[in-house]
Amino acid sequence: xxxxxxxxxxxxxxxxxxxxxxxxxxxxxxxxxxxxxxxxxxxxxxxxxxxxxxxxxxxxxxxxxxxxxxxxxxxxxxxxxxxxxxxxxxxxxxxxxxxxxxxxxxxxxxxxxxxxxxxxxxxxxxxxxxxxxxxxxxxxxxxxxxxxxxxxxxxxxxxxxxxxxxxxxxxxxxxxxxxxxxxxxxxxxxxxxxxxxxxxxxxxxxxxxxxxxxxxxxxxxxxxxxxxxxxxxxxxxxxxxxxxxxxxxxxxxxxxxxxxxxxxxxxxxxxxxxxxxxxxxxxxxxxxxxxxxxxxxxxxxxxxxxxxxxx
Numbered sequence: 213x214x215x216x217x218x219x220x221x222x223x224x225x226x227x228x229x230x231x232x233x234x235x236x237x238x239x240x241x242x243x244x245x246x247x248x249x250x251x252x253x254x255x256x257x258x259x260x261x262x263x264x265x266x267x268x269x270x271x272x273x274x275x276x277x278x279x280x281x282x283x284x285x286x287x288x289x290x291x292x293x294x295x296x297x298x299x300x301x302x303x304x305x306x307x308x309x310x311x312x313x314x315x316x317x318x319x320x321x322x323x324x325x326x327x328x329x330x331x332x333x334x335x336x337x338x339x340x341x342x343x344x345x346x347x348x349x350x351x352x353x354x355x356x357x358x359x360x361x362x363x364x365x366x367x368x369x370x371x372x373x374x375x376x377x378x379x380x381x382x383x384x385x386x387x388x389x390x391x392x393x394x395x396x397x398x399x400x401x402x403x404x405x406x407x408x409x410x411x412x413x414x415x416x417x418x419x420x421x422x423x424x425x426x427x428x429x430x431x432x433x434x435x436x437x438x439x440x441x442x443x444x445x446x447x448x449x450x451x452x453x454x455x456x457x458x459x460x461x462x463x464x465x466x467x468x469x470x471x472x473x474x475x476x477x478x479x480x481x482x483x484x485x486x487x488x489x490x491x492x493x494x495x496x497x498x499x500x501x502x503x504x505x506x507x508x509x510x511x512x513x514x515x516x517x518x519x520x521x522x523x
Contacts, residue, residue, distance in 0.1 A: 223248030223347035224322035254472030263287035290331035294321035374399035397429020465504030
């Protein structure tokens, strides 16, 4: 029997307020964020039956997120409403040092994820479960929920995608390393970014980072290198996939787009090296607009750029 969903992402979605005018720091534009939600929307825009699993508050921000998922074709049937906790929000300010993120997410509805309130049926009824280290970092109960979700997925034959997104404002580095290390061997593929991996694994050479991931049990590693592309290794074959030249203006959400696009092509039956070239193109296009969601590309645009990628 076919699964109801192809791709189910688990984690926290947030409402974003992004500083809109460098000359007037009081003005903000409202948008959306949350790494796993971005990945789900990216996958949906690329034609995947995508869904999201989380908790939101019984508030205006929670309704805004539901409206977003509805508009993007992301199934939110596994998103519960929590009447006792708010939806998380964050602010993005811009200055000489670049982006500054201020989060108001402590005690959020999503942080109250726990093994006892997981949407187990939805997890069993998808083809890929996607989660990230941020999903694990938002609270101890959410971390436990992520491990329970992975166990449920694996017992049902569902593949697991894992992004090692590192946010040290959420947890100490020692705990992050321990949890990420424990998760690497449970995933079918991992999609770390270079900047995070340098901190997590204490190596700055991409090949050494990939080796470290494999040594900790990772089967398939796709190391995101930003404008330089990615490094893909299945433990036997290793290949650098070059980046693509685009008029980049904002890299927010590009790594999340990569995760969703890579999963989309793995679902379609591509080998990981071809899937990575497609995901490279999708992530590159995601940098050509502002914000985490608005510039996420459609399949036609990705294929047009993908066609220019080196074979």
